[in-house]
Amino acid sequence: MISDTHGLLRPEALRALQGSDYIIHAGDIGDPQILDQLATIAPVTAVRGNVDHDAWAQKIPATNVLEVGESSIYVLHQLHELDLKPEAAKFGAVIYGHSHVPKQEWKNGVLYFNPGSAGPRRFKLQVSVGRLHLTNGGLESEIVTLEV
Numbered sequence: 001m002i003s004d005t006h007g008l009l010r011p012e013a014l015r016a017l018q019g020s021d022y023i024i025h026a027g028d029i030g031d032p033q034i035l036d037q038l039a040t041i042a043p044v045t046a047v048r049g050n051v052d053h054d055a056w057a058q059k060i061p062a063t064n065v066l067e068v069g070e071s072s073i074y075v076l077h078q079l080h081e082l083d084l085k086p087e088a089a090k091f092g093a094v095i096y097g098h099s100h101v102p103k104q105e106w107k108n109g110v111l112y113f114n115p116g117s118a119g120p121r122r123f124k125l126q127v128s129v130g131r132l133h134l135t136n137g138g139l140e141s142e143i144v145t146l147e148v
Contacts, residue, residue: 001095001131002130003116004027004119006028006051007029009033010127013127016146022042022066023038023042024044025047027050027052028049029048045064047062048060048077071092072089075096076094079098087108092110099114101114127148
């Protein structure tokens with residue numbers, strides 16, 4: 001999982017995502033070539049963020065769903081725009097971005113995960129991506145801090 005690249009796809013982020021079966025970009029992409037580069041690693045599920053205004057971005061949905069086996073993952077950019085109950089809709093995870101702050105927490109049996117920002121550093125926040133592992137026991141997640 002990756003978010004908030006803002007037009008910068010760091011080589012460290014590409015290395016961290018190598019070996020992924022799927023890639024989720026949770027918005028604020030900033031440049032369509034980023035999605036093309038990510039797609040050379042694995043299929044990409046992406047959403048449009050609040051800085052994605054150009055014509056290319058209008059083809060990218062504001063929300064998206066990735067179905068992997070028995071798991072459904074809901075993707076949006078800004079968590080406060082979530083307009084459904086993920087547990088009622090049987091989503092296993094909600095992936096989001098926007099804050100640039102990595103976060104993972106469980107609520108009502110649903111994983112809420114923000115991989116943080118992989119693009120230009122903001123303030124003194126870490127630069128990071130995330131990993132989501134689908135296991136027989138459910139979902140396991142981790143935040144991967146990038147050395148930049």
